[in-house]
Amino acid sequence: CGHGKDVNLSQKGQIIGLSLSAQPYFDSTPCFISTMPGPYKETDLTERVEAFLSDLKRGGSGTGPLRGSAETARETTALLRRITAQARWSSAGDLMEIIRKEGRRMIAAQPSETTVGNMVRRVLKIIREEYARSRGSSEEADQQESLHKLLTSGGLSEENFRQHFVALKANVIEVINELLTELEGTTDNISMQALEHIHSNEVIMTIGRSRTVEAFLKDAARKRKFHVIVAECAPFCQGHEMATSLSKDGIETTVITDAAIFAVMSRVNKVIIGTQTVLANGGLRAVNGTHTLALAAKHHSTPLIVCAPMFKLSPQFPNEEDTFHKFVSPHEVLPFTEGEILSKVNAHCPVFDYVPPELITLFISNIGGHAPSYIYRLMSELYHPEDHEL
Amino acid sequence: REMRKDLAKSLQSPCFGGSEPGLQTNFFSSVTSFSFDHISHLVTGKTHHLLNICSSIDTTFTDFPLMPHIAGCGAQTGGRNVLVNRHTVEKVTLFVFSVVKRLPEHIQVDNPDVLKKLAKKLERQQIPLRMDYGYKVSLFSHLHQYSRKAPLTQQVSIPSTVIHPAVVRLGLQYSQGIVTGSNARSVALLHAFKQVIRDYTTPPNEELSRDLVNKLKPYISFLNQCRPLSASMGNAIKYIKKEISNIPSQCKEEEAKSKLLNCIECYINEKIILAAKAIAKSAIEKISDGDVILIYGCSSLVNHILCEAFEKSRKFRVIVVDSRPRLEGREALRRLVQKGISCTYVLISAVSYVLPEVSKVFLGAHALLANGYVMSRVGTSQIALVAKAFNVPVLVCCETYKFCERVQTDSFVSNELDDPDDLIVTRKGKTHLKDWQEVPSLGLLNLVYDVTPPDFVDLVITDLGLGMIPCTSVPVVLRVKNVDQ
Numbered sequence: 001c002g003h004g005k006d007v008n009l010s011q012k013g014q015i016i017g018l019s020l021s022a023q024p025y026f027d028s029t030p031c032f033i034s035t036m037p038g039p040y041k042e043t044d045l046t047e048r049v050e051a052f053l054s055d056l057k058r059g060g061s062g063t064g065p066l067r068g069s070a071e072t073a074r075e076t077t078a079l080l081r082r083i084t085a086q087a088r089w090s091s092a093g094d095l096m097e098i099i100r101k102e103g104r105r106m107i108a109a110q111p112s113e114t115t116v117g118n119m120v121r122r123v124l125k126i127i128r129e130e131y132a133r134s135r136g137s138s139e140e141a142d143q144q145e146s147l148h149k150l151l152t153s154g155g156l157s158e159e160n161f162r163q164h165f166v167a168l169k170a171n172v173i174e175v176i177n178e179l180l181t182e183l184e185g186t187t188d189n190i191s192m193q194a195l196e197h198i199h200s201n202e203v204i205m206t207i208g209r210s211r212t213v214e215a216f217l218k219d220a221a222r223k224r225k226f227h228v229i230v231a232e233c234a235p236f237c238q239g240h241e242m243a244t245s246l247s248k249d250g251i252e253t254t255v256i257t258d259a260a261i262f263a264v265m266s267r268v269n270k271v272i273i274g275t276q277t278v279l280a281n282g283g284l285r286a287v288n289g290t291h292t293l294a295l296a297a298k299h300h301s302t303p304l305i306v307c308a309p310m311f312k313l314s315p316q317f318p319n320e321e322d323t324f325h326k327f328v329s330p331h332e333v334l335p336f337t338e339g340e341i342l343s344k345v346n347a348h349c350p351v352f353d354y355v356p357p358e359l360i361t362l363f364i365s366n367i368g369g370h371a372p373s374y375i376y377r378l379m380s381e382l383y384h385p386e387d388h389e390l
Numbered sequence: 391r392e393m394r395k396d397l398a399k400s401l402q403s404p405c406f407g408g409s410e411p412g413l414q415t416n417f418f419s420s421v422t423s424f425s426f427d428h429i430s431h432l433v434t435g436k437t438h439h440l441l442n443i444c445s446s447i448d449t450t451f452t453d454f455p456l457m458p459h460i461a462g463c464g465a466q467t468g469g470r471n472v473l474v475n476r477h478t479v480e481k482v483t484l485f486v487f488s489v490v491k492r493l494p495e496h497i498q499v500d501n502p503d504v505l506k507k508l509a510k511k512l513e514r515q516q517i518p519l520r521m522d523y524g525y526k527v528s529l530f531s532h533l534h535q536y537s538r539k540a541p542l543t544q545q546v547s548i549p550s551t552v553i554h555p556a557v558v559r560l561g562l563q564y565s566q567g568i569v570t571g572s573n574a575r576s577v578a579l580l581h582a583f584k585q586v587i588r589d590y591t592t593p594p595n596e597e598l599s600r601d602l603v604n605k606l607k608p609y610i611s612f613l614n615q616c617r618p619l620s621a622s623m624g625n626a627i628k629y630i631k632k633e634i635s636n637i638p639s640q641c642k643e644e645e646a647k648s649k650l651l652n653c654i655e656c657y658i659n660e661k662i663i664l665a666a667k668a669i670a671k672s673a674i675e676k677i678s679d680g681d682v683i684l685i686y687g688c689s690s691l692v693n694h695i696l697c698e699a700f701e702k703s704r705k706f707r708v709i710v711v712d713s714r715p716r717l718e719g720r721e722a723l724r725r726l727v728q729k730g731i732s733c734t735y736v737l738i739s740a741v742s743y744v745l746p747e748v749s750k751v752f753l754g755a756h757a758l759l760a761n762g763y764v765m766s767r768v769g770t771s772q773i774a775l776v777a778k779a780f781n782v783p784v785l786v787c788c789e790t791y792k793f794c795e796r797v798q799t800d801s802f803v804s805n806e807l808d809d810p811d812d813l814i815v816t817r818k819g820k821t822h823l824k825d826w827q828e829v830p831s832l833g834l835l836n837l838v839y840d841v842t843p844p845d846f847v848d849l850v851i852t853d854l855g856l857g858m859i860p861c862t863s864v865p866v867v868l869r870v871k872n873v874d875q
Binding site for chain 1: 825
């Protein structure tokens with residue numbers, strides 16, 4: 001066991017097996033699959049969950065989480081796979097309850113990190129699908145939650161998930177592994193499409209720092225020459241990091257202040273941005289300053305392209321919650337050195353901005369390009385409507 | 391006599407609009423030094439000569455409408471392509487065309503000939519030439535980019551024999567950013583010139599009206615090198631030059647000097663102080679109780695308006711929007727908080743967050759251009775854009791002495807580039823852009839001004855007439871002002 005605890009192999013009644021093949025994505029510690037519950041397994045699991053939760057809580061400052069959202073998605077999925085493997089459950093309904101419970105805890109730790117919730121919902125959908133497949137009912141029928149069906153049969157109710165299938169666990173774990181493979185390749189899939197969208201001698205504008213956009217532009221720069229203007233995105237100034245990284249690859253980069261976005265927009269050919277979340281109506285929750293950028297692009301009829309992998313798609317709507325905005329310490333905006341006026345002034349430092357779907361031209365995701373009006377359809381393929389509220 | 395010869399040469403060959411540019415410049419060089427009384431005297435004497443007089447809208451020549459001075463013409467002022475009355479054989483037929491004015495040097499940095507001419511001129515005036523600094527973004531290679539760490543005063547010997555010490559101090563204050571804001575810069579300039587006039591003595595065999603203007607030219611070049619002149623400063627300088635050249639030659643030196651000092655005092659009083667009062671009076675009508683007002687950066691006029699409104703017991707609160715790297719909004723914040731106005735402070739990237747609760751936006755201006763565009767601190771156009779998207783009215787407050795006859799449609803052709811090192815910031819111990827000069831493909835852009843299109847601005851509050859005009863009426867105001875003068 002990776003925690004350095006001693007395992008007494010001579011203890012009777014415990015079958016402990018070592019399986020390495022089923023867990024290729026873990027860090028070096030192998031995982032124990034036990035058919036009977038043992039005290040080490042459960043504490044191990046809860047420890048890992050607690051560690052993950054505290055990581056999420058800590059990564060809440062405005063400069064971005066401790067890891068990028070792709071890593072968060074991967075870690076969440078890996079953790080869910082571990083829960084599937086190690087927790088006690090006998091039917092699909094039990095498993096879904098456990099995952100929902102853990103999912104709620106994880107989301108509560110950091111509400112603004114929506115990838116966690118998205119991965120939980122994906123896994124729930126996987127479980128539903130596998131259950132349906134094991135039962136033998138066709139997937140098509142289940143997916144069509146038509147109005148007629150809702151009225152006549154009352155929908156697929158919870159008690160349908162009480163049947164026990166032996167192969168369910170292995171199937172679910174297999175599909176989760178596929179999901180993990182998909183997550184590994186999202187950035188590459190998006191960067192592969194770069195040459196379709198960037199021609200030579202273009203001027204591209206971006207804001208802040210997005211690892212997806214960085215990979216996208218670097219991939220295009222291998223074959224084409226173009227110019228990038230980066231808005232620095234005060235007060236965290238992540239644009240500086242982005243600019244140094246791009247210019248080291250030989251891309252002509254210029255750093256501008258946020259105030260100059262509209263002034264230089266008339267010479268920009270395309271705006272390419274990343275985002276934190278894609279909302280259910282096709283809008284974005286992106287870093288602050290993006291709304292201004294989108295309005296300026298609309299005014300000059302410059303296309304706005306959003307590079308967002310599918311795991312950022314979230315079934316939330318923008319006006320649903322008071323928790324849309326997240327604020328960090330105002331000392332980033334008005335530092336404590338301005339002591340005399342600090343107590344008499346309200347200072348705000350919001351982290352996110354809402355960008356309505358009318359301002360967006362195109363979404364580029366790992367499965368291709370879409371218009372904002374198509375996002376609702378993609379969502380129905382990824383998540384089950386009953387999972388929207390965890 | 392010299393001028394008569396030049397004029398006679400140009401009168402001999404009839405020329406129509408712009409076909410012989412050399413001839414036109416000849417004519418101009420003889421025109422600038424003299425008032426138009428002389429010309430009208432000459433022109434009425436000749437017969438059958440087609441005179442190509444271009445009514446110039448150049449900053450150097452404005453305020454001298456040709457037509458009223460020339461007898462019997464009765465054409466409109468500020469004429470653009472206007473054909474004047476044909477006169478009888480005894481008089482002169484005039485064609486009036488508008489001419490493309492001479493381009494200022496500071497937007498032709500990419501032209502080596504212009505740079506050479508400038509270097510020669512500065513050498514003649516014994517003013518050092520300031521070198522550009524750092525990698526310039528290719529879109530702006532026609533503009534200067536100076537470093538604040540290398541002010542021009544380092545190359546000038548102290549005490550300077552050529553430049554008045556008040557002017558040297560002023561130049562340093564400009565280049566280090568100690569005096570900023572177009573009102574502050576103009577007032578400081580006028581005070582420095584007052585000092586210059588006080589210390590001035592006419593050399594023997596020279597006329598005060600001509601010599602003083604020549605004395606001021608190197609000072610203006612020096613200040614221009616320290617920091618490009620603003621539109622308000624340009625207008626103030628024009629006014630001073632006109633006043634000086636209007637001094638009659640028989641006036642005694644002491645009298646002339648006191649007259650000039652008086653004129654400058656009057657100008658400051660009328661155009662800046664009283665104008666601010668008038669604008670505040672009009673603007674206060676627009677502020678109602680319960681308003682949430684958004685302001686950007688530090689405009690002395692807008693601050694004045696808000697303080698006046700607060701004194702007249704209007705209940706409102708203010709949201710101050712600020713931007714890097716200048717962070718001028720903090721200065722405005724200090725002044726307002728001192729008065730007791732309740733304020734909120736955000737950076738410009740958060741403007742979409744605060745705008746839903748804002749009822750009005752008040753903006754200051756650096757200059758108002760003749761095509762209705764508002765030239766102001768960079769970021770103003772952005773605020774106007776977002777305010778338009780949220781349907782919040784945008785009011786621009788500007789005194790008439792900042793109205794300028796240039797036209798401009800984007801923020802590229804004429805702008806100012808500030809020190810690029812200002813963008814460097816250290817956060818959490820890391821300075822990402824510290825070695826930006828070493829990376830060949832990285833450039834930093836620190837713009838100072840931008841232009842706001844007139845459809846984003848709902849109202850301009852100014853000190854002429856009723857006070858509230860739409861953005862597009864700026865050329866009308868300019869014309870009215872010209873006729874007055």
